[in-house]
Amino acid sequence: AQSVAQPEDQVNVAEGNPLTVKCTYSVSGNPYLFWYVQYPNRGLQFLLKYITGDNLVKGSYGFEAEFNKSQTSFHLKKPSALVSDSALYFCAVRGDTGGFKTIFGAGTRLFVKA
């Protein structure tokens, strides 16, 4: 069975500082990993996805994610945080051994302070 863990409920960072939102996963077969962002009263929006062979994936709004196979992690990063990045971030995983579902982590709330 596939699962995703986001160990931090909340991450606080000052504007202009780098940010990291952590994610670890467990999946049968090859992992297909995603990050989504949710702003208040909105649906989830796709940020980026892991592409096989690229350990550093670039996505929307200056976000990137680092894939580490040995640590089964897919941490979300941004070199310089903006106040407007404050939102709820979800890591998600899908395996390649059949089934159509994408499983989401519990979410990490990011607060960027001016």
Next chain:
Amino acid sequence: EPEVTQTPSHQVTQMGQEVILRCVPISNHLYFYWYRQILGQKVEFLVSFYNNEISEKSEIFDDQFSVERPDGSNFTLKIRSTKLEDSAMYFCASSPTTLSNEKLFFGSGTQLSVL
């Protein structure tokens, strides 16, 4: 960018009543999903739907829940007899393929409140 639309945005119902949540997926998408989110927390998979049948469902999706695509455009989630614990934000999502690296497109959700 094309959007998934959901109606209504808010639904209030009495316990034991039936509710139908409606979604219009993106027009060329073939795979449809319902997820729910309780109190702005974890997003839980309910069901996936392809070729007019359920592909996969979670333990949450019991006999009280059903889905259908009645007219080729709408995709509905019906809860037959609502319970208090069904109160949640329900999201519809769609994707053009079921490739494992395919992203999901989400609607803005229907906030269901069961009183």
